[in-house]
Amino acid sequence: MKSYMLPEFNVYRDLERCVSCQVCVNQCTYMVHYYDEEEDLVKSREENCVGCLRCAMLCPTKALKIVPNPTSYRENHHWTRESISAIKVQAESGGVILTGMGCDKPQYTYWDRIVLNASQVTNPSIDPLREPMEIRTFLGKKPKELSIEAGSGRYSLTTELSPQLKLEMPIMFTAISYGAVSFNVHESLAMAASESGTYFNTGEGGLDRRLYRYGDHAIVQVASGRFGVDPSYLEVGAAVEIKIGQGAKPGIGGHLPGEKVSREISRTRMIPKGTDALSPAPQHDIYSIEDLSQLIYAIKEATGYAKPVSVKIAAVHNSAAIASGIVRAGADIIALDGIRGSTGAAPKIIRDNVGIPIELALASVDQRLRDEGIRNEASLVVAGGVRNSADVVKAIALGADAVYIGTAALIAIGCTVCQKCYMGRCPWGIATTDPWISKRVNPLIASKRLSNLLRAWSLEIKEMMGGMGINSIESLRGNREMLRGVGLTDKELSILGVRHAGE
Ligand code: SF4
Ligand code: SF4
Numbered sequence: 001m002k003s004y005m006l007p008e009f010n011v012y013r014d015l016e017r018c019v020s021c022q023v024c025v026n027q028c029t030y031m032v033h034y035y036d037e038e039e040d041l042v043k044s045r046e047e048n049c050v051g052c053l054r055c056a057m058l059c060p061t062k063a064l065k066i067v068p069n070p071t072s073y074r075e076n077h078h079w080t081r082e083s084i085s086a087i088k089v090q091a092e093s094g095g096v097i098l099t100g101m102g103c104d105k106p107q108y109t110y111w112d113r114i115v116l117n118a119s120q121v122t123n124p125s126i127d128p129l130r131e132p133m134e135i136r137t138f139l140g141k142k143p144k145e146l147s148i149e150a151g152s153g154r155y156s157l158t159t160e161l162s163p164q165l166k167l168e169m170p171i172m173f174t175a176i177s178y179g180a181v182s183f184n185v186h187e188s189l190a191m192a193a194s195e196s197g198t199y200f201n202t203g204e205g206g207l208d209r210r211l212y213r214y215g216d217h218a219i220v221q222v223a224s225g226r227f228g229v230d231p232s233y234l235e236v237g238a239a240v241e242i243k244i245g246q247g248a249k250p251g252i253g254g255h256l257p258g259e260k261v262s263r264e265i266s267r268t269r270m271i272p273k274g275t276d277a278l279s280p281a282p283q284h285d286i287y288s289i290e291d292l293s294q295l296i297y298a299i300k301e302a303t304g305y306a307k308p309v310s311v312k313i314a315a316v317h318n319s320a321a322i323a324s325g326i327v328r329a330g331a332d333i334i335a336l337d338g339i340r341g342s343t344g345a346a347p348k349i350i351r352d353n354v355g356i357p358i359e360l361a362l363a364s365v366d367q368r369l370r371d372e373g374i375r376n377e378a379s380l381v382v383a384g385g386v387r388n389s390a391d392v393v394k395a396i397a398l399g400a401d402a403v404y405i406g407t408a409a410l411i412a413i414g415c416t417v418c419q420k421c422y423m424g425r426c427p428w429g430i431a432t433t434d435p436w437i438s439k440r441v442n443p444l445i446a447s448k449r450l451s452n453l454l455r456a457w458s459l460e461i462k463e464m465m466g467g468m469g470i471n472s473i474e475s476l477r478g479n480r481e482m483l484r485g486v487g488l489t490d491k492e493l494s495i496l497g498v499r500h501a502g503e
Contacts (some may be wrong), residue, residue, distance in 0.1 A: 013044065207220060
């Protein structure tokens, strides 16, 4: 069938600059560039281009320009280019349109409608270069009160504390599964988490034995497919996370195609090589809060009550009520993933239309747990499009204990958010299991880039806290007085629990 699709991108090659070195030919995993021997020229098949920009970045003479195709349909606010293209794709394929990474719809990013406070005259700001600033964060159930015993000039804590995760900054790497990304990416995340004093999350694909040495910095995930879950996996992690839902695709499962299930991945996931890894939509043993409680306590029992247990849900309409149930079921941490959360593969229609923004979900969950007097029973970790340190600070002031970052971490490694992760040919060597392409990520370099990102954000968080006159992240947590909304409706402000700027 002849395709009626327009190329998404135009490839412009400046022949004055091009030296026919063929770097672009070798780097492009979509066969966009090719060498024409007869004409001794490098040429393009631009209909293959996904806009990953690898060629343009690596071209030694900067001869390439990759530009979104300006040829488009007649302007129409209802029948946009995206909606016309989607119909043409489906008319040709008869299938579900897949995509990767996070939702790119122009929905409100509430972080951009919320501004932070700064001290002026009456409450002096603090200079983080001269004064100590505490951003260390502990995740887990906190006691309502502490008992301290005094005796012969010494004080000792007599309250028995629940297991906690200790983070040097309130940022962790979100669940990214081995199989969705290459081993080198998993290793890079593990190394950076270990070096920076935080945690990476294995995602639902298990943990390769070669990375068990980073177990102290791993949150091991138990998802509906139970891939890679056995006693040693539960034992090696610092915490266990039960995955119920994911922000990018609430309510549906996952599918890792058989061709991505290599020998190493089959060993880690504990499934035969080359078979599709299908994660069911629900956990088949969880149909109620009571069922969830049984799994939480089964994991606690299996790990000697020594590790916090987290439950991850997608942010949906009734997240606050669900979160309340999760706390009462015995979870130590709730991970809440909003509509802008990323994925390796999801139906586009689900990614773009199901779920709610993390800002609203976070504010309502935090408020509900406070209203019920159970906020201290579990920590709240949020994810779903956290882009910079200001988003982190705003999330914490809205009530989060910490954030998970995923897309930002992959961008630090090289990702250009081309959204074609589901094709398994990521030119940056990230969302692929192809051994040749995977080598493009060097764990030593990638982990350094990740550590640098965490360090940079930590410095900025301290700067912003200092500007507010706050020297401890504990004083920022849930401190909505430090936030003001701009251009938001009364209803939005009331859900966020912040006042409008000027008030
Ligand atoms: S990488 Fe640049 S210089 Fe080399 S062949 Fe491609 S366009 Fe030409
Ligand atoms: S991980 Fe790779 S395929 Fe996925 S969006 Fe980033 S660059 Fe594109």
